[in-house]
Amino acid sequence: MRPVGSKYLLEEPLGRGATGTVWRARQRETAGAEAAVAGQPGETVAIKVLKEELANDADVVMRFLRERSVLLRLTHENIVRTRDLVVEGDLLALVMDLIDGPDLHRYLRENGPLTPVAASLLTAQIADALAASHADGVVHRDLKPANVLLDERDGRMHPMLTDFGIARLADSPGLTRTHEFVGTPAYVAPESAEGRPQTSAVDIYGAGILLYELVTGRPPFAGGTALEVLHRHLSEEPRRPTTVPAPLWTVMERCLRKDPDQRPSAENLARGLRAVAAGIGVHANSAQIAAADGVGALLAPDPAPAAVPETLGAADPTQVLPSNAGSYDPNAYDPAAATSVMRQSPGPNQGHGQGHGQGAGGADPTSVMPPVPPRPDGPPEPDGPHPWQSQLQAARDRNEQTQIQYLDPNDDPLRRRPQRQQQPPQQQQQRQPQRQQRQQPPQHQQYPPQQPQRYQQPPQQHQPQQRQQYAPPQQPQQPQPPAPRQPRQPRQRSSNPMRIPGLGCLKGCLFTVVLLIVASWLIWELTPLQDWVAQGKGYWEAIGDAISTVTDWVSELGNAADSGENVGN
């Protein structure tokens, strides 16, 4: 048994994920006032111990601390309660309520798909949890069956959403140093895959995928490599499975819209799903059936989705902690600080003075203050691109046909390729930023223009060592002008006079047949063949005659020459 801090004791691992290991643990003593739930000695809890590379990353630690008040205050009957956050030495851990039951991923694997009614009702409860968190400005961003725990209470399955905030922590460049992917491509929204600004609509997309999987047993876009799955999210429309009733498909289709602005709010999603569940059940009355058929009317696009805060500046500890860290007070709950976390990223100086509990004294700061690695010198700068973005971008650079959405017809690689050969190198270098601008759909223009810059390489001299590691591996540092095209060699004439350019097999054969006909005609006319045929001679007899004729003719020629000489003498 391993102690976590002074208050918890890890007993046995419950499972391992991309970001850490979840343990069954026991409370040794009552937690301090910094915990949302003090707990009793002997009480069992679940503790997610984040991976070492996360815990050793200053950015992650800062976010962890910055979001602690948000995580600790998230309470809903369908959200696994975070009781405490432990930061001690190189250990980061979330203490949660222990849920007695499988996660939804395991449940599906062991029991197969749910009925459409059950799937609708279960997803409606998840939508309730999302509605509550979105109202608080918290976007989950990693919704998937593995993050839904099924609490078995009174013989009924009660879905509990977990892992809030973890996706955001895992966005840290620190993790991308060692991992290709953070999260699960099968559940990623198109805008996340493309590195566009994210809102609470990413969770609605995740709910749509989850709903689809609950009814069919598999997510709509799966199989193949992670990149292939991401491309399918971007370009492929989901198909209605035969087992999905029409009203339920209406809900799925709305959630899975590629354009996040067309997806419904979590609240309306929950209402829509309950209307569908009532209308497709065997005991549905005509009013319920009509309501389910008209579910589309309930699923209007969400007019005000919650924004995911930009990660810009998150690496800068001064935004969340006062420079005199000793005055940092983890106990104090400061709603203003939490609100600032959930807004768009403030300017470089706005974050100062908004740290949690700044200025409030009382608690021992060493109980939560981790050793913070020295901050790299230089001005704060944007985080590197998410690993998915890097890989997608690298794939685009390798093969521009992967540019699927928001593609101007003029940018169609198939059309553009001939133009590119004629372009001077300078024009080619300008193409990249143009394409980045085009990826920004107009509806996202209210966001600060940090996102489009993510794919751009910052100037080399201002790039600290750490950031350079997040550059996409295949992405060149500077666009290279294409090598000048070699002049074409003049075409060689074939030395074979019989070769007729452009003649295929058929024409060649015809030509040969004509040759044979002419040759046989000449033989027929110029040799005694006709006579031999008329005399009915056999083949060998005719050959013998021909040979004797030739020898006679040669000897006659010889005799004639001799007699000529005699006459001369």
Ligand SMILES: Nc1ncnc2c1ncn2[C@@H]1O[C@H](COP(=O)(O)OP(=O)(O)OP(=O)(O)O)[C@@H](O)[C@H]1O
């Ligand atoms: N509060 C909890 N109570 C009981 N079991 C839990 C709790 N939280 C997680 N688990 C179990 O621990 C396992 C691992 O959880 P974890 O969240 O790390 O998995 P994951 O979601 O696949 O990982 P990640 O989100 O990091 O990719 C899960 O299978 C889940 O069943």
